[in-house]
Amino acid sequence: MRTIRYPSSEGMLSFREAVSEWYAKKGIGVDPTREASALIGSKEGIAHLPLAFINRGDKVLVPGSRVSVYRIATIMADGKPISMPLTADNGFLPDIDKAVTDAKLLFHHYPNNPTAAVADSDFFRAIVDYASDNDVIVCTTQRYLELTYDGYRAPVFLSVPGALDVGIEIGSLSKTYNVTGWRIGFASRKRDVIAGLRKVKSNLDSGAFQAVQEAGIAAMKGPQDTVEVLKSLYSERRDALVDGLRSIGWSVDKPKATFMSGLPFQTEAPLSSFQCDFRTQGLSQRQALASETTGRATSDSR
DSSP: OGGGSOOOTTOOHHHHHHHHHHHHTTTOOOOTTTSEEEESSHHHHHHHHHHHHOOTTOEEEEEESSOOHHHHHHHHTTOEEEEEEOOGGGTTOOOGGGSOSSEEEEEEESSOTTTOOOOOHHHHHHHHHHHHHHTOEEEEEOTTTTOBOTTOOOOOGGGSTTGGGTEEEEEESTTTTTOGGGOOEEEEEOHHHHHHHHHHHHHHOOOSOHHHHHHHHHHHHSOOHHHHHHHHHHHHHHHHHHHHHHHTTOOOOOOSBSSEEEEEOOOSSOHHHHHHHHHTSSOOSSEEEEETTTTEEEEEOO
């Protein structure tokens, strides 16, 4: 019956210990008592972080993509979102050398939704250097870290030297374990940032349902064979989509990660019309999305 009580907003200690063990497997030490927090899904953590650290007029660097929570959360905290364009000629990575130097917070997200782009350790090191030089808090979200294909392994931001001193990672169990509606995730590492996030959460939410936290513990600590099955399924769907589009003359890259496939497009029609047309052309993907900032239509292969 203990799972039906009000949970702690910071999460069960046993859940935070499971997060710590998950990071330990990647060579990263996390103190579960002060450097980790459960989240009601990764989106909740992203939305609450600006409330902890952003004052009126503070600048926040946000990814220039269709994922709006970064921008909207900044606005709701009276901050000023500064979009970082994600373009094909830069591998859909923001050009950190062009970033303003007076930002308070920077969000980034790789493997990326919606472009399916991936980042390497050199990019992460550039983020760390920028944040260290300009006293910027970094928040990376890694919802698709485990959904990689063809032998590719996405680097962990917190494993880059200096990253532990500048920011936090927000993770999600939703995509890895196919439980998007359960709303369970975590934030980890930089102690004062986690403390600020916890303080906001303690006033605004009552924590993730404890039964779901128990399920999250089992998922993180248990066998990962179901993850491999899911990856195999997504890989087959990716191959069917990409090979089919290539056979009719489209130039389409084969994504290394996520369940997204970025498709180049040019249209003067409203994006809503393009989306509707795309979804009625016989593609088997669950949904198709378009982004003005990336110039890509995105097919979701769940």
